[in-house]
Amino acid sequence: MxxxxxxxxxxxxxxxxxxxxxxxxxxxxxxxxxxxxxxxxxxxxxxxxxxxxxxxxxxxxxxxxxxxxxxxxxxxxxxxxxxxxxxxxxxxxxxxxxxxxxxxxxxxxxxxxxxxxxxxxxxxxxxxxxxxxxxxxxxxxxxxxxxxxxxxSLTELELQFGLSNISCPTQDFVDYLLWEQTKLTNILNACSSQEVRSKLVLVEQALEIIRRKQL
Ligand SMILES: C[S@@+](CC[C@H](N)C(=O)[O-])C[C@H]1O[C@@H](n2cnc3c(N)ncnc32)[C@H](O)[C@@H]1O
Incomplete structure:
Protein backbone atom coordinates (compact mmCIF):
# COMPACT_ATOMS: atom_id res chain seq x y z
CA MET A 1 0.00 0.00 0.00
CA SER A 153 2.02 37.22 -7.77
CA LEU A 154 2.32 35.81 -4.26
CA THR A 155 2.32 37.67 -0.96
CA GLU A 156 5.19 37.10 1.46
CA LEU A 157 2.98 34.70 3.46
CA GLU A 158 1.97 32.78 0.32
CA LEU A 159 5.62 32.51 -0.74
CA GLN A 160 6.51 31.26 2.70
CA PHE A 161 3.61 28.87 3.29
CA GLY A 162 1.90 28.26 -0.06
CA LEU A 163 -1.12 29.70 -1.76
CA SER A 164 -3.76 27.08 -0.93
CA ASN A 165 -2.48 26.66 2.63
CA ILE A 166 -3.30 30.31 3.27
CA SER A 167 -6.56 30.46 1.26
CA CYS A 168 -7.95 27.04 2.37
CA PRO A 169 -6.02 25.91 5.44
CA THR A 170 -6.24 22.21 6.23
CA GLN A 171 -5.88 20.70 9.71
CA ASP A 172 -2.42 19.41 8.69
CA PHE A 173 -1.36 22.98 7.88
CA VAL A 174 -2.70 24.34 11.18
CA ASP A 175 -0.86 21.51 13.01
CA TYR A 176 2.31 22.47 11.12
CA LEU A 177 2.00 26.14 12.15
CA LEU A 178 1.41 25.21 15.80
CA TRP A 179 4.39 22.83 15.68
CA GLU A 180 6.58 25.56 14.12
CA GLN A 181 5.36 28.10 16.68
CA THR A 182 6.39 25.83 19.57
CA LYS A 183 9.73 24.97 17.97
CA LEU A 184 10.64 28.60 17.19
CA THR A 185 9.49 29.83 20.64
CA ASN A 186 11.68 27.19 22.33
CA ILE A 187 14.66 28.29 20.24
CA LEU A 188 14.05 31.95 21.14
CA ASN A 189 13.82 31.04 24.82
CA ALA A 190 17.26 29.46 24.57
CA CYS A 191 18.98 32.10 22.42
CA SER A 192 18.16 35.34 20.70
CA SER A 193 18.08 35.26 16.89
CA GLN A 194 16.59 37.86 14.57
CA GLU A 195 16.12 35.24 11.84
CA VAL A 196 14.13 32.95 14.13
CA ARG A 197 12.09 35.90 15.45
CA SER A 198 11.18 36.92 11.86
CA LYS A 199 10.10 33.32 11.08
CA LEU A 200 7.94 33.28 14.22
CA VAL A 201 6.28 36.56 13.19
CA LEU A 202 5.27 34.97 9.85
CA VAL A 203 3.94 31.83 11.57
CA GLU A 204 1.86 33.96 13.95
CA GLN A 205 0.56 36.11 11.09
CA ALA A 206 -0.59 32.96 9.29
CA LEU A 207 -2.26 31.64 12.46
CA GLU A 208 -4.01 35.00 12.93
CA ILE A 209 -5.36 34.92 9.35
CA ILE A 210 -6.70 31.41 9.94
CA ARG A 211 -8.26 32.42 13.28
CA ARG A 212 -10.03 35.35 11.57
CA LYS A 213 -11.30 33.04 8.79
CA GLN A 214 -12.79 30.73 11.43
CA LEU A 215 -14.71 33.52 13.24
C1 LIG B 1 14.56 10.45 -1.84
S1 LIG B 1 14.44 9.87 -3.46
C2 LIG B 1 12.75 10.29 -3.86
C3 LIG B 1 12.08 9.18 -4.60
C4 LIG B 1 10.65 9.48 -5.04
N1 LIG B 1 10.60 10.53 -6.03
C5 LIG B 1 9.78 9.85 -3.86
O1 LIG B 1 9.33 11.00 -3.76
O2 LIG B 1 9.56 8.98 -3.00
C6 LIG B 1 15.32 11.05 -4.43
C7 LIG B 1 15.81 10.45 -5.74
O3 LIG B 1 16.16 11.52 -6.61
C8 LIG B 1 17.33 11.14 -7.32
N2 LIG B 1 17.92 12.40 -7.81
C9 LIG B 1 18.47 13.39 -7.06
N3 LIG B 1 18.86 14.41 -7.85
C10 LIG B 1 18.54 14.06 -9.14
C11 LIG B 1 18.69 14.68 -10.40
N4 LIG B 1 19.24 15.88 -10.52
N5 LIG B 1 18.24 14.04 -11.50
C12 LIG B 1 17.68 12.81 -11.40
N6 LIG B 1 17.53 12.16 -10.22
C13 LIG B 1 17.94 12.77 -9.11
C14 LIG B 1 18.13 10.35 -6.31
O4 LIG B 1 19.08 9.50 -6.92
C15 LIG B 1 17.03 9.58 -5.58
O5 LIG B 1 16.79 8.33 -6.17
Whole structure:
Protein backbone atom coordinates (compact mmCIF):
# COMPACT_ATOMS: atom_id res chain seq x y z
CA MET A 1 0.00 0.00 0.00
CA UNK A 2 1.24 3.48 -0.88
CA UNK A 3 2.06 5.94 1.93
CA UNK A 4 -0.20 8.97 2.40
CA UNK A 5 2.54 11.15 0.81
CA UNK A 6 2.93 8.98 -2.30
CA UNK A 7 -0.82 8.59 -2.63
CA UNK A 8 -1.28 12.37 -2.51
CA UNK A 9 1.40 12.85 -5.19
CA UNK A 10 -0.32 10.38 -7.52
CA UNK A 11 -3.75 11.93 -6.79
CA UNK A 12 -2.32 15.27 -7.94
CA UNK A 13 -1.22 14.01 -11.36
CA UNK A 14 -3.44 15.11 -14.25
CA UNK A 15 -4.32 12.61 -17.00
CA UNK A 16 -1.40 12.85 -19.39
CA UNK A 17 0.20 11.23 -22.34
CA UNK A 18 3.78 11.20 -21.02
CA UNK A 19 4.78 11.51 -17.39
CA UNK A 20 8.42 11.96 -16.38
CA UNK A 21 9.01 10.60 -12.87
CA UNK A 22 12.25 12.50 -12.20
CA UNK A 23 14.27 11.19 -9.27
CA UNK A 24 12.04 8.12 -9.43
CA UNK A 25 14.09 5.89 -7.08
CA UNK A 26 11.65 2.98 -6.35
CA UNK A 27 9.39 4.28 -9.17
CA UNK A 28 6.17 4.08 -7.13
CA UNK A 29 4.77 7.40 -8.42
CA UNK A 30 5.20 6.46 -12.09
CA UNK A 31 4.09 2.86 -11.55
CA UNK A 32 0.89 3.98 -9.79
CA UNK A 33 0.24 6.46 -12.61
CA UNK A 34 0.39 3.55 -15.09
CA UNK A 35 -1.72 1.29 -12.88
CA UNK A 36 -4.41 3.95 -12.43
CA UNK A 37 -4.39 4.80 -16.14
CA UNK A 38 -3.41 8.40 -15.38
CA UNK A 39 -0.39 8.32 -17.71
CA UNK A 40 -0.13 6.48 -21.02
CA UNK A 41 3.68 6.46 -20.96
CA UNK A 42 6.09 6.98 -18.09
CA UNK A 43 9.72 7.95 -18.43
CA UNK A 44 11.45 6.93 -15.21
CA UNK A 45 14.50 9.14 -14.65
CA UNK A 46 17.16 8.91 -11.99
CA UNK A 47 20.71 10.16 -11.70
CA UNK A 48 21.60 6.86 -10.01
CA UNK A 49 21.58 3.65 -12.08
CA UNK A 50 21.09 1.68 -8.88
CA UNK A 51 17.88 3.60 -8.07
CA UNK A 52 16.65 3.32 -11.64
CA UNK A 53 17.16 -0.48 -11.47
CA UNK A 54 14.76 -0.54 -8.49
CA UNK A 55 12.09 1.21 -10.57
CA UNK A 56 12.63 -1.24 -13.46
CA UNK A 57 12.37 -4.22 -11.07
CA UNK A 58 9.22 -2.83 -9.41
CA UNK A 59 7.47 -1.99 -12.68
CA UNK A 60 4.98 -4.81 -13.46
CA UNK A 61 5.63 -6.70 -16.71
CA UNK A 62 2.19 -5.63 -18.00
CA UNK A 63 3.38 -1.99 -18.12
CA UNK A 64 6.94 -2.48 -19.38
CA UNK A 65 5.95 -1.46 -22.93
CA UNK A 66 4.62 1.86 -21.57
CA UNK A 67 7.75 2.54 -19.54
CA UNK A 68 11.25 3.71 -20.31
CA UNK A 69 14.14 4.03 -17.90
CA UNK A 70 16.68 6.80 -18.32
CA UNK A 71 19.74 7.33 -16.16
CA UNK A 72 20.53 11.05 -16.27
CA UNK A 73 20.67 14.27 -14.31
CA UNK A 74 17.27 15.97 -14.48
CA UNK A 75 15.07 16.37 -17.54
CA UNK A 76 17.51 17.78 -20.11
CA UNK A 77 16.04 16.98 -23.54
CA UNK A 78 13.30 14.65 -22.22
CA UNK A 79 9.87 15.81 -23.38
CA UNK A 80 6.93 15.10 -21.11
CA UNK A 81 3.62 16.85 -20.64
CA UNK A 82 3.78 16.22 -16.88
CA UNK A 83 6.73 15.81 -14.54
CA UNK A 84 6.71 14.59 -10.96
CA UNK A 85 9.85 15.81 -9.20
CA UNK A 86 9.48 14.68 -5.63
CA UNK A 87 11.42 13.84 -2.50
CA UNK A 88 14.50 15.95 -3.19
CA UNK A 89 15.79 19.35 -2.12
CA UNK A 90 14.16 22.49 -3.50
CA UNK A 91 17.41 23.79 -5.00
CA UNK A 92 17.83 20.50 -6.90
CA UNK A 93 14.26 20.84 -8.21
CA UNK A 94 14.98 24.41 -9.35
CA UNK A 95 18.14 23.27 -11.14
CA UNK A 96 16.14 20.48 -12.87
CA UNK A 97 13.56 23.04 -14.11
CA UNK A 98 16.34 25.44 -15.18
CA UNK A 99 18.12 22.63 -17.06
CA UNK A 100 15.03 21.38 -18.95
CA UNK A 101 15.09 22.04 -22.72
CA UNK A 102 11.26 22.00 -22.68
CA UNK A 103 9.32 22.71 -19.53
CA UNK A 104 6.52 20.20 -18.84
CA UNK A 105 2.99 21.63 -19.04
CA UNK A 106 2.25 20.48 -15.49
CA UNK A 107 4.62 19.78 -12.61
CA UNK A 108 3.89 17.99 -9.36
CA UNK A 109 6.62 18.85 -6.90
CA UNK A 110 7.42 17.80 -3.38
CA UNK A 111 10.50 19.68 -2.24
CA UNK A 112 12.10 18.62 1.04
CA UNK A 113 13.74 22.01 1.73
CA UNK A 114 13.90 25.56 0.29
CA UNK A 115 10.22 25.45 -0.55
CA UNK A 116 9.77 29.24 -0.83
CA UNK A 117 12.62 29.36 -3.36
CA UNK A 118 10.76 26.72 -5.41
CA UNK A 119 7.57 28.85 -5.31
CA UNK A 120 9.53 31.93 -6.40
CA UNK A 121 11.08 29.98 -9.32
CA UNK A 122 7.77 28.43 -10.34
CA UNK A 123 5.93 31.73 -10.78
CA UNK A 124 8.47 32.80 -13.43
CA UNK A 125 6.88 30.22 -15.80
CA UNK A 126 4.00 28.53 -14.00
CA UNK A 127 0.75 29.21 -12.21
CA UNK A 128 0.56 27.36 -8.91
CA UNK A 129 -2.83 25.62 -8.67
CA UNK A 130 -2.33 23.67 -5.46
CA UNK A 131 0.15 24.06 -2.62
CA UNK A 132 -0.72 21.93 0.34
CA UNK A 133 1.03 20.87 3.52
CA UNK A 134 0.42 17.24 4.45
CA UNK A 135 1.45 15.24 7.49
CA UNK A 136 2.72 11.72 6.96
CA UNK A 137 5.07 11.08 9.87
CA UNK A 138 6.53 14.50 9.10
CA UNK A 139 5.31 17.56 7.23
CA UNK A 140 5.60 17.66 3.45
CA UNK A 141 4.72 20.30 0.84
CA UNK A 142 2.95 19.18 -2.30
CA UNK A 143 2.85 21.73 -5.11
CA UNK A 144 1.07 21.47 -8.47
CA UNK A 145 1.63 24.09 -11.17
CA UNK A 146 0.67 24.63 -14.82
CA UNK A 147 2.72 26.50 -17.43
CA UNK A 148 1.24 29.97 -17.83
CA UNK A 149 2.01 33.25 -19.56
CA UNK A 150 0.22 35.14 -16.82
CA UNK A 151 2.53 36.17 -14.02
CA UNK A 152 1.12 35.03 -10.71
CA SER A 153 2.02 37.22 -7.77
CA LEU A 154 2.32 35.81 -4.26
CA THR A 155 2.32 37.67 -0.96
CA GLU A 156 5.19 37.10 1.46
CA LEU A 157 2.98 34.70 3.46
CA GLU A 158 1.97 32.78 0.32
CA LEU A 159 5.62 32.51 -0.74
CA GLN A 160 6.51 31.26 2.70
CA PHE A 161 3.61 28.87 3.29
CA GLY A 162 1.90 28.26 -0.06
CA LEU A 163 -1.12 29.70 -1.76
CA SER A 164 -3.76 27.08 -0.93
CA ASN A 165 -2.48 26.66 2.63
CA ILE A 166 -3.30 30.31 3.27
CA SER A 167 -6.56 30.46 1.26
CA CYS A 168 -7.95 27.04 2.37
CA PRO A 169 -6.02 25.91 5.44
CA THR A 170 -6.24 22.21 6.23
CA GLN A 171 -5.88 20.70 9.71
CA ASP A 172 -2.42 19.41 8.69
CA PHE A 173 -1.36 22.98 7.88
CA VAL A 174 -2.70 24.34 11.18
CA ASP A 175 -0.86 21.51 13.01
CA TYR A 176 2.31 22.47 11.12
CA LEU A 177 2.00 26.14 12.15
CA LEU A 178 1.41 25.21 15.80
CA TRP A 179 4.39 22.83 15.68
CA GLU A 180 6.58 25.56 14.12
CA GLN A 181 5.36 28.10 16.68
CA THR A 182 6.39 25.83 19.57
CA LYS A 183 9.73 24.97 17.97
CA LEU A 184 10.64 28.60 17.19
CA THR A 185 9.49 29.83 20.64
CA ASN A 186 11.68 27.19 22.33
CA ILE A 187 14.66 28.29 20.24
CA LEU A 188 14.05 31.95 21.14
CA ASN A 189 13.82 31.04 24.82
CA ALA A 190 17.26 29.46 24.57
CA CYS A 191 18.98 32.10 22.42
CA SER A 192 18.16 35.34 20.70
CA SER A 193 18.08 35.26 16.89
CA GLN A 194 16.59 37.86 14.57
CA GLU A 195 16.12 35.24 11.84
CA VAL A 196 14.13 32.95 14.13
CA ARG A 197 12.09 35.90 15.45
CA SER A 198 11.18 36.92 11.86
CA LYS A 199 10.10 33.32 11.08
CA LEU A 200 7.94 33.28 14.22
CA VAL A 201 6.28 36.56 13.19
CA LEU A 202 5.27 34.97 9.85
CA VAL A 203 3.94 31.83 11.57
CA GLU A 204 1.86 33.96 13.95
CA GLN A 205 0.56 36.11 11.09
CA ALA A 206 -0.59 32.96 9.29
CA LEU A 207 -2.26 31.64 12.46
CA GLU A 208 -4.01 35.00 12.93
CA ILE A 209 -5.36 34.92 9.35
CA ILE A 210 -6.70 31.41 9.94
CA ARG A 211 -8.26 32.42 13.28
CA ARG A 212 -10.03 35.35 11.57
CA LYS A 213 -11.30 33.04 8.79
CA GLN A 214 -12.79 30.73 11.43
CA LEU A 215 -14.71 33.52 13.24
C1 LIG B 1 14.56 10.45 -1.84
S1 LIG B 1 14.44 9.87 -3.46
C2 LIG B 1 12.75 10.29 -3.86
C3 LIG B 1 12.08 9.18 -4.60
C4 LIG B 1 10.65 9.48 -5.04
N1 LIG B 1 10.60 10.53 -6.03
C5 LIG B 1 9.78 9.85 -3.86
O1 LIG B 1 9.33 11.00 -3.76
O2 LIG B 1 9.56 8.98 -3.00
C6 LIG B 1 15.32 11.05 -4.43
C7 LIG B 1 15.81 10.45 -5.74
O3 LIG B 1 16.16 11.52 -6.61
C8 LIG B 1 17.33 11.14 -7.32
N2 LIG B 1 17.92 12.40 -7.81
C9 LIG B 1 18.47 13.39 -7.06
N3 LIG B 1 18.86 14.41 -7.85
C10 LIG B 1 18.54 14.06 -9.14
C11 LIG B 1 18.69 14.68 -10.40
N4 LIG B 1 19.24 15.88 -10.52
N5 LIG B 1 18.24 14.04 -11.50
C12 LIG B 1 17.68 12.81 -11.40
N6 LIG B 1 17.53 12.16 -10.22
C13 LIG B 1 17.94 12.77 -9.11
C14 LIG B 1 18.13 10.35 -6.31
O4 LIG B 1 19.08 9.50 -6.92
C15 LIG B 1 17.03 9.58 -5.58
O5 LIG B 1 16.79 8.33 -6.17
Missing amino acids: LSKRLNKLVDCLPHCSTLADVGCDHGYVGIQALERGVARQVIFVDISQECLNKAAENCPAAFKSNASFVCRNGLGNIRADTAAICGMGGLEIISILDGADTLPKTVVLQPMRNVSEVRARLIEDYKITLDEKIYDGKFYDVIVADLSNERQ
